Amino acid sequence: MILTARDVTASYPGAEPVLSRATCELANGTRLALLGANGSGKTTLLRCLSGAHKPDSGEIALAGQPLHHDKKSLRNHRRRVQLVLQDPDDQLFSADVTQDVAFGPLNLGLTTDEVRHRVSEALDLLGVTHLADRPTHQLSYGERKRVTIAGAVAMRPDVLLLDEPTAGLDPAGVEDVRTALERLTGQGTTIVLATHDVDFALSWADEAxxxxxxxxxxxxxTRILSDTELVNRAHLRQPWQLELAIALGLDSRPRTMIGVLEALSSSHRPTG
Structure with missing residues (x-):
């Protein structure tokens, strides 16, 4: 496993734990959809996995090595695990796109040529090369989201954690993000994507x-989203593919229903 959270309990001052002995495991190259209601703990889990939030108990481990919350350990962890927040304005702060995407690599002490290469590569992967010289305050919301992801990608992380990357986007913006994710997974990046969009999750992710x-x-x-009791308990909406399977009477034949879901989700998943 590339990244694990094992028996993690996490809380904030003066509040009950958001996560209680929670476990999550990520294999190399996994596309994981993180699903749950508002306030369920999705963002807290992402923050724990990234090292931004120290759990009350339990362990975060990268490639089998436990994460310690000292300065050196966190610095090394964040080189390999990058978190992109839901609101791009929380992470965009440079004058223009190139400067913003270059910020992380520059702080790694890389040569100027290597930084330029990484910035060019990240902008190309996210499909925003044409925005390289654009002031960040002149970007649309969807453009800001993709530029923020580009800044994380320029660090060449093993694991990319995305908090609601499609929230607030129109259908074209969602497809732009999907295309970018396909390019990243094609390079072997492990991606965790927190989302409320179960249809998007089913068509994109390998695991939930x-x-x-x-x-x-x-x-x-397909197995997780076929569990009606779990979906209802998490206050999620059933994917339209699942609703169709139930309408066809396949809910009484779980293996058949899962097979239909797999076929339908695969038919909506881009191949490149």
Whole structure:
């Protein structure tokens, strides 16, 4: 496993734990959809995985090595695990796009040529090369989202954690993000994507992790989203593919229903 959270309990001052002995495991190259209601703990889990939030108990481990929250350990961890927040304005602060995407690589002490190469590569992967010289305050919301992801990608992380990257985007913006994600997974990047969009999740992810009641249920996405009780407990909407399977009477034949879901989700997943 490239990244794991094992028996993690996490809380904030003066509040009950958001996560309680929660476990999540990520294999290399996984596309994981992190699903759950508002306040369920999705963002807290991402922050724990990235090292931004120290759990009350439990362990975060990268390639089998436990994360310690000292300065050196966190610095090394964040070189390999990058978190992109839901609101791009929380992470964009440079005058123009190139400067913003270059910020992380520059702080790694790389040569100027290497930084330029990484910036060019990241902008190309996210499909925003044409925005290289654009002031960040002149970007659309969708453009700001993709530029923020580009800044994380320029660090060449092993794991990319995305908090609601499609939230607030129109259909064209969602497809732009999907295209960028396909390019990244094509390069072997492990991606965790927190989302409320179960249809997008089903068509994109290999696995799902549902956060409900402080616990995490993880598995193949078709099996997880076929669990009606779990979906209802997490206050999620059933994917249209699942609704169709139920309408066809396949809910009484779970293996058949999962097969239909797999076929339908695969038919909506880009191949490149």
């Amino acid at each position: 992790a549902v956060v409900a009641g402080g616990q995490i249920q993880q598995g193949p996405i």
